[in-house]
Amino acid sequence: MTIRAYRGEILSVARDPRHDPDAVRHEADGLLVIEDGLVVARGAYADLAARFAGVAVERLPGLIVPGFVDAHVHYPQMDRIASYGEQLLDWLERHIFPAEKAFASRALADSVAAAFLDELLRHGTTSALVFPTVHAHSVDALFATAEARRMRIIAGKVLMDLGPEGLADTPASGRAETEALIARWAGRGRLGYAVTPRFALTSSDAQLANAGAILAQHPHVLLHTHLAENVHECAAVARRFPEARDYLDVYDRFGLVGARSVFAHGVHLSDAACARLAASGAGIAVCPSSNLFLGSGFFNFGQADAHGVRLGLGTDIGAGTSFSMMHTAGLAYQAALARENRLDPFRALYLATAGSAELLHIADRVGALEPGQEADFVVLDDAATPLLARRTAGATLAERLFAMQILGDDRIIARTYLLGLVAWDRDAGRFAAGSG
Numbered sequence: 001m002t003i004r005a006y007r008g009e010i011l012s013v014a015r016d017p018r019h020d021p022d023a024v025r026h027e028a029d030g031l032l033v034i035e036d037g038l039v040v041a042r043g044a045y046a047d048l049a050a051r052f053a054g055v056a057v058e059r060l061p062g063l064i065v066p067g068f069v070d071a072h073v074h075y076p077q078m079d080r081i082a083s084y085g086e087q088l089l090d091w092l093e094r095h096i097f098p099a100e101k102a103f104a105s106r107a108l109a110d111s112v113a114a115a116f117l118d119e120l121l122r123h124g125t126t127s128a129l130v131f132p133t134v135h136a137h138s139v140d141a142l143f144a145t146a147e148a149r150r151m152r153i154i155a156g157k158v159l160m161d162l163g164p165e166g167l168a169d170t171p172a173s174g175r176a177e178t179e180a181l182i183a184r185w186a187g188r189g190r191l192g193y194a195v196t197p198r199f200a201l202t203s204s205d206a207q208l209a210n211a212g213a214i215l216a217q218h219p220h221v222l223l224h225t226h227l228a229e230n231v232h233e234c235a236a237v238a239r240r241f242p243e244a245r246d247y248l249d250v251y252d253r254f255g256l257v258g259a260r261s262v263f264a265h266g267v268h269l270s271d272a273a274c275a276r277l278a279a280s281g282a283g284i285a286v287c288p289s290s291n292l293f294l295g296s297g298f299f300n301f302g303q304a305d306a307h308g309v310r311l312g313l314g315t316d317i318g319a320g321t322s323f324s325m326m327h328t329a330g331l332a333y334q335a336a337l338a339r340e341n342r343l344d345p346f347r348a349l350y351l352a353t354a355g356s357a358e359l360l361h362i363a364d365r366v367g368a369l370e371p372g373q374e375a376d377f378v379v380l381d382d383a384a385t386p387l388l389a390r391r392t393a394g395a396t397l398a399e400r401l402f403a404m405q406i407l408g409d410d411r412i413i414a415r416t417y418l419l420g421l422v423a424w425d426r427d428a429g430r431f432a433a434g435s436g
C-alpha cells in the first residue's frame with residue numbers, strides 16, 4: 001500500500017452551486033492524501049498534518065482541481081479539427097465521413113487513439129465520453145489504449161446503418177457488434193460502455209429500436225447521441241419523423257430517453273423537450289466551441305435551467321476547436337451571455353468536472369476530490385502566460401478561475417494526475433510511462 005500526500009491550494013465544486021451554496025470547497029493551504037489511487041483525506045493542511053505526520057508530502061505550486069470530464073468528444077475527428085466552410089450536415093459529408101472511413105484500418109485507429117488520449121491528458125482531461133467510428137475495432141483501439149493509461153473512458157461503436165458507403169453497418173451487425181463489445185469491455189477496469197447511435201438521421205427505425213432493446217437489456221450502459229444541434233438537421237428530422245412531437249420524441253419512441261441518456265448539443269429544444277429531459281433524468285452535453293464553429297447557435301442555459309435539465313460540458317472535437325475544458329467553460333460563459341444568462345466561474349468548473357461526471361454516472365468515482373473518490377486531478381498554473389500572470393496577480397479566487405477559463409489553454413495545465421500519479425508534466429514535457 002502506497003500513501004502519498006500533496007500540499008497546495010485545492011478547489012472543487014461537487015454540486016451545482018446554484019442549488020447548494022456550500023458546493024464550492026476551497027482550501028488555500030490544503031492537503032490531499034492518497035492511498036492506492038484513492039483520496040483518503042482532504043482538508044486544510046493545518047487540520048490534517050498531525051494525522052499524516054509520517055507521510056512524505058510533496059508541495060504542488062498552483063491550483064489543484066479535479067481532473068476534467070469531457071462529456072462529448074469524437075476521437076477519430078481530431079485530425080479534422082479546423083476544417084473550413086460548412087455547417088453540420090455538409091461538414092460531415094465533406095470533412096468527417098471521409099476521415100472516419102479511414103478507420104477501417106486498425107493501425108490508424110490505434111495511433112489516433114494514442115494521440116487523442118495524450119491530448120486529453122495535456123489539457124487536464126482525465127475522463128471522457130467518446131465517439132469512435134462505426135468500426136468495432138475503433139472501440140477496441142480506444143479502450144485498449146485507455147486501459148494502458150488507466151484513464152476513465154466511456155465509449156461505444158457508432159450505429160449508423162443509413163450512413164454513407166464505407167461507414168454503414170446494418171441493424172443486425174450493429175446489434176451483434178455492440179453486444180460483443182459490451183461483453184468484452186463494459187465495466188472492465190475504468191472503462192464503461194455507451195450505446196451510440198450517431199443521430200436520428202443516420203439510423204433506420206429498425207436500428208433505433210435495436211438500440212433501445214440493447215439499453216433495456218444492459219441497465220449499466222449509457223446512451224450517447226446527438227440532439228437538436230443545427231436548424232437544418234432539425235428540419236430534416238421533422239420531415240422524416242412527422243409523427244414525432246419534437247426531435248427528442250423521436251428518441252423517446254425508441255426507448256432511448258432515460259436517466260442514463262447523454263445528448264450532445266440540444267441547442268434548439270422545445271420547452272416540452274426540456275421538461276421531458278428533466279423528468280427522465282437524461283441530460284445535455286453542452287458544446288459551446290462546436291456550436292460557434294459550425295454556426296449552430298448558442299445553448300439556452302436560461303431555458304434548460306428553468307426546467308432543471310441536467311447539464312455537462314463537452315469539447316465535441318473535431319467540430320469543437322479546443323481540447324481545453326477550461327477554455328470550453330469560458331466559451332459556455334460567452335454562449336450564456338449571448339442569451340443574457342450568466343454562468344459564474346464556479347458553476348462552469350462544476351460543469352467541467354462533477355457536473356459532467358454526474359451526467360456520465362461516474363460522479364461516485366471522480367469529479368470532486370472527495371474521500372473515497374479516485375485521485376484524478378490537475379494542477380492549474382494561473383500565471384502560465386505573461387498576460388494571465390498580470391490578470392491574476394492579487395485577484396480573488398473567482399477572478400483567477402474566470403481568467404483561466406477565458407484566457408487558458410493547454411499551457412495552464414502544469415500537471416495531470418491519474419489515480420494519484422503524474423500522467424502529464426508540462427515543464428518536463430513528458431507523459432508517464434505507458435503513455436506518449
Ligand SMILES: [Zn+2]
Nearest residue numbers: 074226264316
Ligand atoms: Zn458530436
